[in-house]
Amino acid sequence: MSRAVSRGADVVVPRRLGTGFRWLLASSWTTNLGDGIAIAAGPLLVASQTDQPFLVALAALMVWAPPLLFGLYAGALTDRLDRRRIVITVDLVRAGVLALLTAFIVTGSVSIALVLVAMFLLGTAEMFADNASQTLLPMIVDREDLAVANSRLQTGFITVNQLAGPPVGAALFAAGAAWPFATQAVLVLLGTVLVSRLVLPRADTSEEPAPVTRVRQDIAEGFGWVRGNAAVRTLVLTIFTFNITFGAAWSVLVLYATERLGLGEIGFGLVTTVGAVGGLLGVASYGWITRHVSLGDLMRIGLVVETLTHLGLALTRSAYVALPIFLVFGAHAFIWGTTSITVRQRAVPSALQGRVGSVNLVGVFGGLVIGSGIGGLLAQHGGLTAPFWFAFVGSAVFVVLIWGQLSHIAHADEAEAPAAV
Structure with a gap:
């Protein structure tokens, strides 16, 4: 046993x-x-x-x-x-x-x-x-x-x-x-x-101590590093932009689910559950996916999936159509999140992990706040599907503009294939 x-x-x-x-x-x-x-x-x-x-x-x-x-x-x-x-x-x-x-x-x-x-x-x-x-x-x-x-x-x-x-x-x-x-x-x-209980590796005492700096200098150094690294710069820009479109659509999700899809309050909880189940499917398949698909291609596929998610939800009134879309989106969200974190952790030097992570965090929440405001206004004046149409068009335009830049994500660190899950 x-x-x-x-x-x-x-x-x-x-x-x-x-x-x-x-x-x-x-x-x-x-x-x-x-x-x-x-x-x-x-x-x-x-x-x-x-x-x-x-x-x-x-x-x-x-x-x-x-x-x-x-x-x-x-x-x-x-x-x-x-x-x-x-x-x-x-x-x-x-x-x-x-x-x-x-x-x-x-x-x-x-x-x-x-x-x-x-x-x-x-x-x-x-x-x-x-x-x-x-x-x-x-x-x-x-x-x-x-x-x-x-x-x-x-x-x-x-x-x-x-x-x-x-x-x-x-x-x-x-x-x-x-x-x-x-x-x-x-x-x-x-x-x-x-x-x-976690024991971290000891710092290399052979290196010269870093010069004393101000917090503002440290923050500026983090921004500067992101600006100078093509892979992470593309990630932050993509996350910020796609969180604007995502935030716009998801800001009215409770009304969309209860009123347009007719799911009711309990049914609205089902949306989160279905998305989480999709995430578990992403967990189960992630090892196979990372062995057969490059990180750069994973990003491209993920952006297309998210763009089509907004289109599908804008078009349908049926919960039987919407719930499978939420299932696929849940798997995408897991795969995208895990991949983006992995890309950043591989690319960023240890001494800059905190600052670069915080730049990414500001992009995440900045996009959500802006998107939520846009979504609320659009829904109030254009109906519940207006934020989803905005999200689809905005995502599609950005995918076209950023498509070539996504090749930067397949940086040199990706030469080592991820180990099997």
Whole structure:
């Protein structure tokens, strides 16, 4: 029995990835479960405190604002300080905020203002933790194994964050408003203990110490590196642009699903579930795909799939047509996300991982914020399908313009074929 379990563990987490990766993976999956619980519990707590649409929208902004406000600063600190300690410190802060929020709920003294402040603090801490955590992987895993390692991390995100976490969070909230946040605090603390077991390679003391610089100089250096590297520059530009079109369409997804497709509130949850199942299919096929398709071609295929997704959703009124589209899109989102992270981690020097990652993060959330604003205006004046038509046309035009540049993604590091998953 123990041998069978050991063999199963080796399939899920190959031994060649090392003990350090297993600690990092366990920590990631644990904290992702807590974050998945909050996906459902957070909005439910906000709705229990207010029915004003402005305050409900403000709660979402509290989660989205930190990467735009502090993302570049977080990247600079990640490259200056001990990355493992950053993750540990901010996760302890997160656990403390969750414990205080739980105490306020239990004592009946919670308010919408306190909830908004808590969401902003939690979003800020999570952003610092995520930025630093992404830079740990290239430090402990060989370059040729990054695709495999990232796929395992994404598997946990899909299964525990997207599939398991939200229904658990909703059930815990129904049992008592404080339960999901107390549970998340415990999970974050457990994730902190797990990542504390990670041992990073020692710095090369033979190199001369880096000159003392200001944070602004560090941030500028990160931007400069992105501008000068064709592969990563193309990635950031693509992610920013496609998040504008994606954000426009997905900003009205709940109305599109409930009104145009007639799925209702429960059916809307099915959209997320179907997308997550598509992600799991992407997990299962990722090893085969990366052995037979170059990273540059994967990017091209992914952009075409996303463009056609918007077109298909703009044309259909049938849930039976839309749900398979969401399934394919879920697989694409996983494959695209894993590939883009792998490309960046292979290309970026270790000393710049935090800053370049933060530039990418600003592109991600900047595109989403701009796209959401555009989508809301288009839907209000042109109907629910207007954002999807905008997303299709905008994506198609950008694909044509960027097509040749995507060859940069097949950079020299890709010469080493990814190992089998």
